Amino acid sequence: MLIKKNNELSENEVTDFSVYQNRRKFMKTAAGLGIAAVSGLPIIEASAKTISPYSTDEKLTDYKDITTYCNFYEFGTGKEDPAKNAHTLVISPWDVVIEGECENPGKYNLEDLLKPVSVEERIYRFRCVEGWSMVIPWMGFPLADLIKRMQPTSKAKYVYFETLHDPKQMPGQKRAVLDWPYAEGLRMDEAMNPLTLMGTGIYGKDLLNQNGAPLRLVVPWKYGFKSIKSIAKIRFSEAQPVNSWQKANKNEYGFFSNVNPDVSHPRWSQRKERRIGQFRKIKTQSFNGYGEQVASLYTGMDLKKNF
C-alpha cells in the first residue's frame, strides 16, 4: 500500500476530532514540562514526536469541511464537486516525472520518492484567494528534501509543477475552463524554504483524492491555488514558469501570489477572511502570518507589483 507512514497513524479514524485536539494540547504541555516520557500515558507516536515548531495551535478546521469544500476544477468548478467526482482518479500506482535542470531526472514511482523521507505533521493556516481560510493538520515532508535528492544544477532557478492530465480520470478537463494540465511554480528559494511541504495526508490519514492525492504542494504563505494538487511532473527550469491562473487572467493572479491584505483583488478585498466554521471574519495577515519565516525572501521587491 502507498504511503505506509501515514497508514500507521490511522488511529485518527477512531479518534474524535475534539479528542485529537485536546490530546495534542496535552502533549504540547507535557512536552514543555518534560513529563511526557514519565507520564506513562499512551501517546500517539507521530503527533507526540513531531509537534513542529512551524505548526500553529489555532483551532483545526473540521475534517468534513476540509474534504468537502474544495477548489479542484479537474473535478468540476463547484466547491462540492471534487468530493463527489474525484473517485475516478487512480492514485496507485502513481508516477512523478522529474525533469529539467537536475542531475537525477527520471520517472519515479511514488513509493520510491517517499521511502527516504520521514512524514511529519504540520498544522498550517490555509488562505484561499476567494477570501476563506482553514487550519489544516497536514502530513508531509519538506519539499527541500526531495529537491536535494534530485541535485538541481546551477541553472535551476525555478521549480515547475504539473498536475496529472487525463480527462478520463479528471472529467473536468473535458471542458477548457483552464488550460490543462494545471501548472504551478516556485522560485528555488521559496521551494527550499523549510515551510514548503510536499503534502501526503490530512489529520493523520492519506490525502483524499479531492484534496490532491497522492502528492500535493503546501505553501502556507501563498494563496491556496499555488498549492498544486495531484502532482505528476516536477521540472527544474531557468526561466520563470507561467502558472495556470496567471495564464487565465494575469491582471488578477500573479506568479508570487503571496497572501497580502494590502493588495486588493479586483473580485475580493483581501483585508479579511472567513475562517471556515466561524461566523465573524478575521483580519488577513501579511504572508498569512508566516512573515517571520518568509518575508526576507522578498526584500527589495515591490510586492504590489509582484502580486
Place this chain on the structure above:
Amino acid sequence: MKISEYKFSRILKPSLFVLLLLPAIYYGWGVWQDALGANPLEAVIRGLGDWGLRILLLTLAISPLRRLLNWAQLLRLRRMIGLYAYFYVVLHLLGYLWFDQFFDWEEIWFDILERPFITVGMVAVILLTSLAVTSTKGMIKRLGKKWKKLHMLIYPISMLGVLHFWWMVKLDITEPVIYAAILTILFGERLFNKYFK
C-alpha cells in the same frame, strides 16, 4: 386560455405565493440545521441572489407567456412575482452587508467603488427599489402614464442583474451565460412582437 376567477384567486395565486416563498424557507432551514455545507453564509448570500435573478426573469416572462398562451389573467400575477424578486434581492443585499461585511461601511464603500460587479449590483437594487415602492395601486393611479415609463426600468435592471452575476464569477461563466440567454429570448420576443407582428 382562461380559468375561473375562483381557481385563479383562490388556488393559482396562493399556490404561487407559497411556491415562491420556498427558497427563503429552504435557506432559513438550512442555516438552522447547518445543512448548507462548509461555508453556509456564502451559500445563503449566493442562493438568495440566484433566486432574486430567477424570479426577476420570471417577472419578465409573464408578458410573453400571456401572448403565447393568450391568457390575460397572467398579468394579475406580475406584481406579486416582481415584489418577490425584490424580496430576494433585498435579502441578498442584506446578507452581503451583514455576513460579508458586518456593516463595515467604509469597507462596503470601497467595494462599491473598486469592484464593478458590486457597483452594478448596487445600481440595480436602487433602481429596483423605485419600482417596488411605486407598485401600489395608489401609485399606479397617481403616476398615470409616467408609471409605465418608470417601470420600463425593469429592462436595464435585469441586464445589470445578469452582468452582476457574470462579473462576480471567477472563471466558469456557464450559469451567467444561461441567464443571459434567457434574458435575450425574453427581450427578443418583445422586439419581435413589436416590430414584426
